[in-house]
Amino acid sequence: xxxxxxxxxxxxxxxxxxxxxxxxxxxxxxxxxxxxxxxxxxxxxxxxxxxxxxxxxxxxxxxxxxxxxxxxxxxxxxxxxxxxxxxxxxxxxxxxxxxxxxxxxxxxxxxxxxxxxxxxxxxxxxxxxxxxxxxxxx
Numbered sequence: 001x002x003x004x005x006x007x008x009x010x011x012x013x014x015x016x017x018x019x020x021x022x023x024x025x026x027x028x029x030x031x032x033x034x035x036x037x038x039x040x041x042x043x044x045x046x047x048x049x050x051x052x053x054x055x056x057x058x059x060x061x062x063x064x065x066x067x068x069x070x071x072x073x074x075x076x077x078x079x080x081x082x083x084x085x086x087x088x089x090x091x092x093x094x095x096x097x098x099x100x101x102x103x104x105x106x107x108x109x110x111x112x113x114x115x116x117x118x119x120x121x122x123x124x125x126x127x128x129x130x131x132x133x134x135x136x137x138x
Contacts, residue, residue: 005049008040012053020134021060027107028131031115034100035064035127041067043124045080055133062129079117080105106131 032051039049043066052063071079071086078084082102103129104127108115110130119125 003037003039005040008045008049010036010049010051011085013050013117015054019053019055019060022134023060023111023131027111028075029105031104031129032062034044034104035129038100038127039064039066039068039125047124057070058133059130060133061125062131064129065124065126067124070124071117071119072121073119076119080115 036049036051043049047067050063050065052061052065054061054063075086079086080101082100083098085098105115108129108131114130116128116130118128119126
């Protein structure tokens with residue numbers, strides 16, 4: 001994925017111990033690619049995208065954060081729906097129909113995980129992917 005995002009600064013923050021999770025490699029890469037791509041696409045070129053990896057309470061937690069425009073609270077419950085666009089004009093600008101986050105949700109759930117968002121207009125968004133840690137009873 002480094003070639004895909006080599007034009008942007010992405011800060012990787014990982015806890016000092018190994019985080020082991022139940023995940024299918026290709027699906028995990030697809031999920032991360034969608035989340036990082038959105039963070040890059042909807043934030044300013046000079047803004048840092050942050051990728052954090054931690055583990056807590058039987059979950060491996062991956063967070064992708066940006067400092068973009070953010071998503072209004074009134075629309076956050078719908079962003080994982082197929083074809084939903086916060087700003088329909090973005091579809092015309094990007095040429096894509098808004099399937100990325102619904103794919104992320106579907107793949108995360110298929111791996112036994114969950115995806116959520118914390119976002120505030122002007123301050124950016126953080127997408128939180130939780131996947132079962134190896135050996136966890138969830």
